[in-house]
Amino acid sequence: MQFNPREITALAQAEAAAPRLDIYAFIHKALRAFMADTLMGLGRADVGDDLELSQACARVLELVDFCRSHLHHENAFVHPAMEVRAPGSSAAVEHEHEGHEQAIAALASGAAQLMACPRERRARVAHALYRQLALFVAHNFEHMHQEETEHNAVLWAHCTDAQLAEVEGAIVASLPPAEAMVTMRWMLPYLTPAERALVLCDMRQHAPREAFQAVLDMVRLHLSASEWDKLARTLALECS
Ligand SMILES: [Fe+2]
Structure with missing residues (x-):
């Protein structure tokens, strides 16, 4: 995605628009915080300290689990609500989600590899994983922006706020308690x-x-x- 300065001018228009229910807003703040914190944590981890290294790797695994679950929620709850009203409208993002699944599997295996890595190779492997995670985060920041603009435009054109609240409520009701707690951990402070x-x-x-x-x-x-x-x-x- 090319950076488009016109997106910045959209700030002024946002103020004039009637507020609608944005089902992406809070969960995407949580994801952005979780991704940024995990990336920075991995970047500063002391690879000579076994505990610190395993905590940084465990955090990467927690993050990718959360991302996998999040994209499944979008596929299972949000996209059907769009497709039934505007066929084809979620196809591009749904396709990107397939790429995310592959990236998530690669990151999970990279974190496992780093945890098992001999001490003398840790610094190089950790830096490679850090850069791989940075690219994943960069791509996901743009992907979330696309959902918040293009998907919301479809949802707002075809659904009432009550219908959107129903979609959001179904996602929240589907969360196991441990995942609900992780969601609150990364959402509420941010x-x-x-x-x-x-x-x-x-x-x-x-x-x-x-x-x-x-x-x-x-x-x-x-x-x-x-x-x-x-x-x-x-x-x-x-x-x-
Ligand atoms: Fe998504």
């Missing part, structure tokens, strides 16, 4: 305070009390004192 409060307020109203508390305890570890104060205040005042 939302704005208003978005964070919105997600947690909804969760307080619909999820079991223990699940809500576990997520709240987890997110607190990843927020600054000021972010935590804002969240606690909003939850107390506007979400009881």
